[in-house]
Amino acid sequence: MSRLGIRRRPAVVLAAALAASVPAPGAVAGQEPLNFERYRAAVEPVFLADRGGWGPGRAPCVTCHAEQGTPLRLQRLRETADGEVYWSEEDSRRNFEVVSRLVTPGDPDGSRLLRKALTVPAGGAPFHVGGKFFESKSDPEWRAMADWVAAADPVERPAPPRLDFDFFRDCVQRMYLDKRPGDVECIHCHETGARGFARHIPEDRDFWNQEESRGNFAMTRRYVEPGEPMMSRLLTHPLHPAAGGDYFHGGPRRWDSTDDPEWQMLAAWVRGETPECVVGAEADTGGR
Template sequence: MRSGVPLRPETGSRRRFGRALVLALMASAPGPSEVMGQEPLSFERYRETVEPIFLADRGGWGPGRAPCVTCHAEQGTPLRLQRLRETDEGEVFWSEEDSRRNFEVVSRLVMPGDPDRSRFLRKALTVAAGGAPFHVGGKFFESKSDPEWQTMADWVAAADPVERPAPPRLDFDFFRDCVQRVFLDKRPGDVECIHCHESGARGFARHIPEGRDFWDQQESRGNFAIARRYVEPGEPMMSRLLTHPLAPNAGGDYFHGGPRRWASMDDPEWQMLAAWVRGETPECIVGTRAGAGGG
């Protein structure tokens, strides 16, 4: 004791302070998914090393052979690139502003710090090497050892890990009862979606067996499995199911083999589909008619 005051409370206070300091240091230390010294996705590195891959000559045309930009600057895919500019000498390029817009789009398809979970890297990679099951444009990379794939992976791996919120769930029941009715509806002067989409890889409106005028549960599941390839949950304007039949001057794709069903995004039917893509279950509107299937 000193001056009649015991030392133990002072010692306890020091211990509490020491424990608090240790806990504070632990809280500020990088966790297992964080790496000290990393940076956000680099635009400069993207423009210098990744963007040129979109222009690389693949030796031909068609899936797996055409340059990435051939489809991705013309179609409403999630990887929607800006259209190329051209010099007087015929050389194509993107301006810095174009590249920044491309960078924003690509960044949404990346899990920073984790190449293997990045959709951007998995779509064109073969399934045997860990790639996605389906890519309309074909497969360009046989393995992760491909120099181009490694270039993109290094760019992603150099960034700070960032967890993205899970996308909304697409409501199958609404698809079955309402969205499929759009495929059968005929607008004046146009053919129905089913006219072109009842077979093949893009057959999201398969042929209905004779004696019936609508799909059963199993057939609807099959249509849904294909249609969802052309939907980006939460992103109507990144969903080809909505941008392909939309007029180009309203934000639709530059090319669609079939008719343009919607002249603008104000079309009630387009708005209904956009709400479904955002994870909602709106009132069912087919053509100009409201009906069952939502609410």
């Protein structure tokens, strides 16, 4: 039994998939689009690989990424009568579409998917909620993903929209302080720690200054995917699961629906717009 609570495919399947990812002698990189069959054989097994237990940095990637509204939003696993977990081909194609948005074809080092779980000394991203799995680029799993990306033709993609800092400072931060009936404010839980995007306000003030707002903005950006509201944890974590939100949130559910005016305001900001500021009670009256 795996730590997912059900049996997984034998380790030999993963080993065979990784071996299949090694280019044939004489193969030329960068001569094809991102390949689905190669992705399914060499990359998806990485998402299922056991990391030694539960919790950040220890559970299989799918444990979090099939349950949370992150950019890497995987399909939930299916299970056979024998307790073996798997994705159908249709599931894998949906996963492929998501994963393809997180890589830069032809450029493994510039691909978000490959940098997130790689240690910083090895060239990885500074922050990954789930921890770091790969100590170096020599790791067989990392190489399997890198070879898949390197084999694809480079594709020029439009730059993501810019998040307006002034709007964040003057409006989004107000939401962090707003208390909805029966709930606690965002700042109640998020003023400290690794997820502290609403830092403590000094006793002699009731709002953040410019420098503090810049710090909050930098932290908040970790939970926002510019241009993609439903891939942004700032918008999906407090959203009710029935409306597409994450299955778990340690705090209250601030929005029951994506029709909530406050949620719509944040979604517009994530898309690069500068909407009317609608926070808390203002949402019931249509804002200012």
